[in-house]
Amino acid sequence: MNYQTYQPHPDLESLVSCYWSLEVPASDNPQQQRIIPDGKIEMVFIFGDDIKRYTTDNNFILQPRAFVLGQILEPFCVEPTGYVNSFSISFYPFGFANFMEEPIKILANKETPIEKLFGKDVAEKLEHEMVWAKDTQVRIAIAEKFLLNRLSEASTVDSIVKSTVETLLATKGNTSISNIVKDDPSKRRQLERKFSKQIGISPKQLGKVIRLQSALKMLLSEEGDNLTKIAYKSEYYDQAHFIKDFREFTGISPKEFLGHENMELSSAFYK
Secondary structure: OEEEEEOOOOOOOOOEEEEEEEEEOOOOOOOOEEEOOOOOEEEEEEOOOOEEEEOOOOOEEEOOOEEEEOOOOOOEEEEEOOOEEEEEEEEOOOOHHHHOOOOHHHHOOOEEEHHHHHOHHHHHHHHHHHHHOOOHHHHHHHHHHHHHHHHHHOOOOOHHHHHHHHHHHHOOOOOOHHHHOOOOOOHHHHHHHHHHHHOOOOHHHHHHHHHHHHHHHHHHHOOOOOHHHHHHHOOOOOHHHHHHHHHHHHOOOHHHHOOOHHHHHHHHHHO
């Protein structure tokens, strides 16, 4: 598996977390990979063979060749049908709302083809350019030209949403919404409404996802550490609380996560 990340242009770095590319050779025995919530929104382009996304244990759909994956709150499994070659733009939670006019919540828990968001002509031109680009650096240049053009047309995210996300990221999800709006509690309902529109999930849900991200990174970098210590460092109430949240977002326990063949891709993302 060849997974690479790339940093965005300075004019986009407050909205785009990174770009990443993934190549995996075709296998006679392809493995399902579990994708878990990370609080980000992805714009994905598939250049290799089709990829299955399982909707149940036995049923699947083929992912579109160019799509946006909105906020997810439950894990799902993907499986390659052959050679994997893909490129993605990974947006911060508040980032993608700057590039579309519709409420961001319409993207939640599914793949939305880019033509539904940007129109058929624009989407076909972008996808054609990405497919025929000679390498990843050219794809990044194409993506950034597209995003910068969209940015000049779209409205910006409300400052109350952006500052809340930044606070949650800075505190690794360990700041309550009550604490964030303590100077004006009347803003809480307004914040939750704006979050639903511009982020796609509630502030509390995003905080839980961000906190789990922190624990996952700790788990992967400190395999010898015990779960109680990781729970304490991540500011969970106790180990049981940590395991409960972990199962909610990954579908398995922390101990099952380590070394699990279906978690190879997610582990690469978090490392």
